[in-house]
Amino acid sequence: xxxxxxxxxxxxxxxxxxxxxxxxxxxxxxxxxxxxxxxxxxxxxxxxxxxxxxxxxxxxxxxxxxxxxxxxxxxxxxxxxxxxxxxxxxxxxxxxxxxxxxxxxxxxxxxxxxxxxxxxxxxxxxxxxxxxxxxxxxxxxxx
Numbered sequence: 746x747x748x749x750x751x752x753x754x755x756x757x758x759x760x761x762x763x764x765x766x767x768x769x770x771x772x773x774x775x776x777x778x779x780x781x782x783x784x785x786x787x788x789x790x791x792x793x794x795x796x797x798x799x800x801x802x803x804x805x806x807x808x809x810x811x812x813x814x815x816x817x818x819x820x821x822x823x824x825x826x827x828x829x830x831x832x833x834x835x836x837x838x839x840x841x842x843x844x845x846x847x848x849x850x851x852x853x854x855x856x857x858x859x860x861x862x863x864x865x866x867x868x869x870x871x872x873x874x875x876x877x878x879x880x881x882x883x884x885x886x887x888x
Contacts, residue, residue, distance in 0.1 A: 755780065760822055770815070773808075783853035785820045787812075791846050804842035806876075809867055810834070812849050813878035816865035820851030821882055824861070829882045832860060836878035845870045859885045 755763075761777040764770050764787075774790030789812055797805035813836050818828055847867055854862040864879040 764819060782823050783820060785851045787816055787849040789847040789849060791844055802843055806838055809842055809876040810836045812867050813865045813876055814880055816849040816851035817863035817880045818882055820853050820863045821861055821884060824856050825884055829884050831880055832883055833881040834878060836876055838876050839874045842869060842875045857884060
């Protein structure tokens with residue numbers, strides 16, 4: 746495959762197998778709901794270890810930032826066929842995440858030969874926006 750070609754489309758199962766090679770992704774309880782051209786939807790299964798404040802019961806912001814980062818990153822899989830390194834990341838928190846599974850939606854904003862931009866939204870089980878963000882990722886072909 747040349748540097749300008751897009752890899753053959755990967756199935757949802759193929760992407761999930763690639764994603765779950767990482768023990769941290771397994772710990773997060775991730776599954777791939779859908780994957781398409783420049784987009785992905787993931788599910789993160791609730792874990793009580795995500796809670797930072799036992800009295801209030803909300804999720805640590807680092808978990809939400811992680812989900813923004815990896816969802817935006819893996820939105821690029823339709824173009825790269827692999828996860829890619831993060832160069833820069835911005836996360837906005839919109840409301841506390843409480844107990845329950847999370848839906849993570851990622852979309853490619855701009856695909857480039859060296860750097861690409863993708864964004865993600867993290868939603869609760871009722872579809873409320875909890876966090877969103879945008880990242881820059883190194884999409885240059887591996888050497």
